[in-house]
Amino acid sequence: MTWGLMIVLVLLVLFIFALLTLGEGLLKVAASQNGVEAGDYSVLPNSFSSLFGRAKNKPKYLPEGVEVKHLKRGFDINLAGAADSKAGAHSLRVSNYSIKPTDIIGMSPIPKVLFEVGAQIKAGSPLFFDKKRPEIIYAAPISGELIEVRRGENRLISELIILADQGDVQYHKYAELPNPSTATREEIVNFLLGSGAWPFIRQRPFDLVADPTDTPKAIFVTTFDSAPLAPNLNLAVEGKEAAFRKGLEVLAKLSGSKVHLGLSARTEPAAAYINAGTVEGVETHWFDGPHPAGNVGIQIHHIDPVLPGSTVWYTDVHGVILIGTLFNEGIFDSERVVVLSGAEFSKPRYVKVHQGANLEQVLSDLPADFKEELVWTKDAESVKKVQKPTQVRTIRIISGDVLTGSQVERNSNLKFYDDQITAVREGNYYEILGWLVPQTGHPTLSRTFVGGFYNDLEYTADTNSNGEKRAFVMTGEYESVLPMDIYPQHVFRAIMCNDIEKLEGLGLLELSEEDVALCEFVCTSKQPLQKMLREGLDLLRNS
């Protein structure tokens, strides 16, 4: 009896050992397939202390006594292909630039263009305005010749294309500059409106260009972008510290009360950001947490939320610098730091380009985004199915980040507000039993995958939708990635029912596409939430 028991015990130990060894081996294989250091991953804890996690020390750059807002909910999608911000950004000039009025929310279809085709224009020259809001001028990003006013359906103006000058950029110079500390608010507003810098100030709700007749509750600027592969905005302010400070002074004057600056407590902010609190009327706020902690909408919610009947304004770091340069040097300098990131780039990097730069030359080192493949299609008589050679997309180019950006073609342009180009693999492939045992690694929050347990696994994501659209079934998913006191699922249900009254109370006015982007990412039912949210916002705006 005892001998039998001993043998069973020994066999059991051996079996468990075999299982652990197998699991360990599989984990190493998965790690090497995902291109990470296999030594960091093990079935068993690497050391005793790793069982409990390490206590985090307070980072050195955090000033004494500041209050840090810890946001627990959210998720960092760890994608391969991040650019190294230490390498710096070099300036890049391309041959043509274009401004798309359609990038601006609420713009009427046919804005008034102030130049004829063929005219020579300078950077900062007034280019066009919205006929509904004629006081807001949109300026040319670069000097050169206006070569085309491209039109779409119903004569809608889709694009204004400028062929850039060969030599230095010719700036439209302003001789008289208002001094933000002595000029009145009205003088400053008028100067910003006429110079083309105003459109960089936007408002919540609705993400429209701010209304100049309005006085906002406060103005918000976020100094870090927590989206996947997002640019390190410390680079944007490098060498432009004076302009950034001046920009903040101008915004402080515009704001009815305060300018709130959101700083990252996770990664070290640039000194210009940390010290910005010394500018009069500017307040700094430290945020610690996963994406979307860097979204201005989330920061607004935690500092001074948008309420029914109130508006707040916001701008990004590039907007502040542009305004500051305008007030310091009298020129409209739209050059900004843009990151080219994603696993498809052989060398992800930072560049400095002017607004609306054509991507063809920027993306010169990106491999071909189409290839020829045999695809099953109906034959000419549409009777039989045959395989035909077809151009199939292999790489998707995105202006913006993978969560909120827009797909663009290689010969298209950087969008109005974007500071990021991402290239990811197109996921137009079938995967055998891919829903059950995926052979290719996909980022996920779900703990039904190995990746759900190791938050720091790096993924080479693709654009496969990983399943088909279904009815809402799961609950609590959206809440887990939205650090706001809002019930997102009910917001979307109210949008589907066009329940306008309820939408205001549910907090739709506080939301923007980028805030619910992670909800859309995790959605088990693969619902197009950002599209639905914009429909809801349009419904409220037009009601």
Add this chain to the structure above:
Amino acid sequence: MALIDFWKKIEPKKENKFAHATYDAFFTFLFKPNTTTLGKGVHIRDAMDLKRTMIMVVIAMQLCFVAGTINIGYQHFIALGTHSSFAEAFHLKVIFGLVQMLPIFVVSMAVGLGIEFYFAAKRGHAVEEGYLVTGALIPLIMPPDVPLWMLTLSIVFAVILGKEAFGGTGMNVVNIALLSRVFIFFAYPTEISGDTPWIAGLDLENKVADYSWAHLMFNPLFEAVGWTTFEQGQPMVANFSGATPLALGYQAGWSVTDPATGEITGGILSKYSAAQMWWGGIPGSIGETCKPAIIIGGLMLLYTRVASWRVMLSFALGVAFMGLLFNAWQVTTYMNVPWYQHFGMGGLLFALVFMATDPVTAAQTNRGKWYYGFFIGVFGMMIRVMNPAYAEGWMLAILIMNVFAPLVDHFVIEGNISKRMKRAKQYAK
């Protein structure tokens, strides 16, 4: 990739809707489709989809299937009084269980999925995966001796009236599996409740074992290897009763001790020990008896975060609250059952892990889930202990709270709205 070329070739025409919906359902099971994200919005999506979510729940209940199958055979031989130790004639118990179990499972899946496919084709959208879980849950909550025609009727009723009439997966108000159970329960009360349906394969009029051809065809095989065989017409134990612990509990409570001899003469403990109820060697619905199997499944659902821990925890708290209250009250003998022993009895754990956590019919807000689970616990215990007609309360308690879940959510949402509106009013001043 030859397999995919084959599948692409046999794709039926789109005009033939039912065939195409069926093809599509199977095709997307075999291959994750090549659809990509839209040009605006998120460009990458989480690897999780509804198929995987649903299959995780089905995997979590596999141990219940195994334990339930064996227990069907085990209970059968206890009634006959032969091979009554657990491991004795194990082959007979497994085969008996499988012959009873498989038809129930096949009918449940075939009938339900057939209706789903039909409605998907009719509506012109893809087949949703929700029924995979429902179809696997239904066999587990049925008595082992349920006639297949009753099962079919109940599924047709539940799926068409409970789900498709409301618009399909994600739209149903009440839990479909429980709706089918409640249909059987109220439509055929004499056949399906009481002491008889929990043990299969008995001819109760003649008090003998009753095997079908499906059992007897294994006899030659067993004879060939020299094992024991099914014996048609074997007599049952005299005065055998298939009463469940719940029925005994209602009659006399936890235990009645004869003061003179010190022997237990009535109550649950007179027939079943607490350990027996824990391991599942008792009559009951197929999946509910073996508690460790349910707990392992529940832990898996909690660990993978497929099921809501809030519902499970608040459900357990509700049960404990009511159990303690009854223990303090002690008006009827049933209230003497120690509160923690309730967890080992009847379908409580199964309802807690697999039934109450259905995300569609539960409350949808995190705060609402606390109320939802807690009141299921409270109502279920009330029905179990205080009413004379039904032996078990979870089915009815969950259905009640399914109906009230939207109301619970409404109050939670209204709280959020009024908070925001109050802030807006203050700002306006």
